[in-house]
Amino acid sequence: MESEKFVPEDFDASEWGNIEPYVNDLLNRSLSCTGCLEGLIADASSLAEHISETGALLYIGMTCDTENDEKRDSFLDFVENVRPKLSEFSDSLNRRIVEHTSIDDMSPRYDLMIKGMRNDIEIFRKENIPLGVEQTKLVTEAQAINGAMTVNFDGEERTMPQMRGYMESNERAVREEAWKSVTERRVVDSERLSEIFDELISIRHKMARNAGFESYTDYMFRAMHRFDYSKEDCIEFHDSIEKVCMPLLHQINSARVSSLGLDGLRPWDVNEKTGVGPDTEGKPPLRPFENVEEMVSKLSVMFHEMSDVLGSMFDKLVEMDTLDLDTRKGKAPGGYQYYLEKSRVPFIFMNAAGLQGDLETMIHEAGHAFHSLYCGHLELIDERNYPIEFAEVASMSMELLTQPGWDIFYEGGDANRARRAHLEGVIFLLPWIATIDSFQHWVYSNPEHTRDEREAAWIEIRRRFGSEMNWDGIDGFRGVSWQVQGHLYGAPFYYIEYGIAQLGSLQLWQTHRKDRGEALDDYAKAMSLGNTKTLPELFSAANLRLGFSEEHLEPLIGEIGVAMKELA
Ligand SMILES: [Zn+2]
Numbered sequence: 091m092e093s094e095k096f097v098p099e100d101f102d103a104s105e106w107g108n109i110e111p112y113v114n115d116l117l118n119r120s121l122s123c124t125g126c127l128e129g130l131i132a133d134a135s136s137l138a139e140h141i142s143e144t145g146a147l148l149y150i151g152m153t154c155d156t157e158n159d160e161k162r163d164s165f166l167d168f169v170e171n172v173r174p175k176l177s178e179f180s181d182s183l184n185r186r187i188v189e190h191t192s193i194d195d196m197s198p199r200y201d202l203m204i205k206g207m208r209n210d211i212e213i214f215r216k217e218n219i220p221l222g223v224e225q226t227k228l229v230t231e232a233q234a235i236n237g238a239m240t241v242n243f244d245g246e247e248r249t250m251p252q253m254r255g256y257m258e259s260n261e262r263a264v265r266e267e268a269w270k271s272v273t274e275r276r277v278v279d280s281e282r283l284s285e286i287f288d289e290l291i292s293i294r295h296k297m298a299r300n301a302g303f304e305s306y307t308d309y310m311f312r313a314m315h316r317f318d319y320s321k322e323d324c325i326e327f328h329d330s331i332e333k334v335c336m337p338l339l340h341q342i343n344s345a346r347v348s349s350l351g352l353d354g355l356r357p358w359d360v361n362e363k364t365g366v367g368p369d370t371e372g373k374p375p376l377r378p379f380e381n382v383e384e385m386v387s388k389l390s391v392m393f394h395e396m397s398d399v400l401g402s403m404f405d406k407l408v409e410m411d412t413l414d415l416d417t418r419k420g421k422a423p424g425g426y427q428y429y430l431e432k433s434r435v436p437f438i439f440m441n442a443a444g445l446q447g448d449l450e451t452m453i454h455e456a457g458h459a460f461h462s463l464y465c466g467h468l469e470l471i472d473e474r475n476y477p478i479e480f481a482e483v484a485s486m487s488m489e490l491l492t493q494p495g496w497d498i499f500y501e502g503g504d505a506n507r508a509r510r511a512h513l514e515g516v517i518f519l520l521p522w523i524a525t526i527d528s529f530q531h532w533v534y535s536n537p538e539h540t541r542d543e544r545e546a547a548w549i550e551i552r553r554r555f556g557s558e559m560n561w562d563g564i565d566g567f568r569g570v571s572w573q574v575q576g577h578l579y580g581a582p583f584y585y586i587e588y589g590i591a592q593l594g595s596l597q598l599w600q601t602h603r604k605d606r607g608e609a610l611d612d613y614a615k616a617m618s619l620g621n622t623k624t625l626p627e628l629f630s631a632a633n634l635r636l637g638f639s640e641e642h643l644e645p646l647i648g649e650i651g652v653a654m655k656e657l658a
Pocket residue numbers: 454458481482485
C-alpha cells in the first residue's frame with residue numbers, strides 16, 4: 091500500500107514557520123518499531139526535496155535577474171532565515187539516526203549515507219552557522235558586482251560574456267582594445283573584490299578553527315566528503331600536470347606565434363583558461379549558431395544521432411521549458427545546471443552569445459542534466475546527490491563524446507577546427523585547474539597573508555602553469571586576475587574536481603574512440619548509480635581509474651596529441 095505523503099505536494103518551504111512542524115515530527119517521533127529508522131530517513135528526504143527545490147528556485151530567480159532587488163531579497167531571506175535553522179536541524183537529525191540502537195542493523199544501502207552523517211556530526215559547530223550566512227552575503231555581493239559589469243564597446247553597452255566575441259577577433263588591434271576595455275572595467279571594482287575575498291578568507295579560517303582544524307583546507311576536505319583522495323594527491327596532480335601538459339601547451343603556443351607571425355604572446359592573444367585564440371589561418375571565429383533556438387534544435391538532432399535515450403532526454407529538457415540560455419544585462423555570468431529535487435527536473439542556466447565556447451557550455455550542462463535524469467529513479471535525495479568529482483565526468487565527457495556530431499553546426503573544415511580547439515582547450519584547462527587549486531592551497535594555508543604576498547603567489551603559480559607572455563606596461567590587473575574565477579568566492583576548493591573528472595572523461599573518450607556504443611553504455615551504467623557508491627567505485631562502474639600520477643596522465647594527454655594530429 092502506498093503510504094500518505096509526509097509532505098504535501100504544494101508545500102511552501104520558503105518560510106521556517108512552515109517547515110518547523112515537520113522538523114519537530116522528525117526529531118520527536120517514536121522510533122521503536124522495525125523499519126522506523128528507514129521511515130524517518132525517507133520522510134526527512136522528502137522534506138529535504140521540498141526545501142532544496144525552494145532554494146533552487148530562489149537562486150535561479152536571482153541569477154536570472156541580478157538587478158531585481160525583490161528576488162535578491164527573497165533569496166537572501168531564505169539563506170538567512172531558513173538555511174541556518176536547517177543545518178542545526180540536520181545535525182540533530184544526524185545524531186538521532188546514528189545514535190539509535192538499531193543503527194547497526196540497517197541494510198548496506200545506508201552505509202555511505204551513515205558514513206557521511208558521522209563525518210558531518212564530527213565537523214558541525216553551531217557557531218559556524220552565522221559565519222556561513224555572512225559568507226553567502228559576501229558571495230552574493232561579489233556576484234552582483236560581476237553581473238553589473240558592462241563596457242561601452244563598438245558603439246554599444248555590452249556584457250562581459252558578449253565581449254568574448256571581440257576578444258577572439260582575428261584582428262589583433264580589436265582584441266587588444268577589447269581586452270583593455272574589459273580589464274579597465276574590472277580594475278574599477280577590483281579593490282572591493284579583493285576586500286570581499288579578504289573577508290571570506292578570514293571567515294573561512296575561523297570556521298575551520300572552530301571545528302578543530304589547523305586550516306580551512308583540512309576542514310574543507312572533510313566538509314566536501316573527500317574521503318578517497320588527499321591533499322598530497324592534489325599536490326601530486328599539480329606536478330603531473332606541470333610535467334605532462336605544459337610541454338604540449340608551450341608547443342601549441344609557439345606554433346601559434348609562428349603562424350601568426352608574432353614576436354611573442356600578449357594577454358589578448360590567448361585566453362589563459364580556455365586556450366581560445368585567433369585563428370592561425372585568419373579564418374573568422376567559429377560561430378556554431380545564430381541564436382539559442384538554432385542551437386537547441388540542432389543539439390536535439392545531434393543527441394538523437396548519438397542515441398535515442400540521450401535524444402529523448404534532451405527533448406524532455408526543452409519540453410519542460412527549464413532552460414534560460416541567452417545572455418542579457420543583469421544576468422549572473424557563467425553557466426550551471428540545478429536539479430529541482432522535488433519535481434525531479436533539471437534546470438539549465440547559461441549566457442549564450444553564439445560562440446563555440448557557448449556550445450561547449452550547453453553540452454556540458456546537458457551532461458549534468460543527463461546525469462540527474464539517469465539517477466532520478468533513486469528514491470532518497472542523498473542517493474541522487476552524486477559526488478561533484480563524478481558529476482563533472484558526466485558533463486566533461488559529454489563534451490568529448492559529442493565531438494563526432496559537431497558537423498551539424500559547421501560547414502567545410504570548421505567542425506574539425508572546433509574539435510581541435512576543444513582538444514587544445516583540454517590542454518589549457520588542466521593547467522588552469524592546477525593554478526586555481528594551488529592558489530587555494532596557498533591562500534588557506536597562509537590565511538594571514540598580505541595582498542602583496544597574495545599577488546606574488548598568484549604570479550608565481552601562473553609562471554608555473556601559464557603561457558609565456560609579455561605583460562610590459564599592462565600588468566595593473568595581472569596580480570588580481572584570479573578575481574575572474576567565481577569559484578574562489580562562491581565555491582571554495584571546488585575546482586580540482588574538474589581535473590579529476592577530466593581524467594575520467596578522457597578515459598571514457600578513449601573507449602568512445604574505439605567503440606561508441608560501449609562508451610555510452612559505460613556512461614549510462616555509472617550515472618544511474620547516483621551517489622550510491624564511493625568515488626573509486628563510480629569510476630570503475632564506467633571502466634575508469636581514479637589516479638593522479640604522471641604515469642596515469644601520460645597516455646591520456648598523449649592521446650590528445652594523437653587526435654590533434656588526425657584533425658590537422
Ligand atoms: Zn559542470
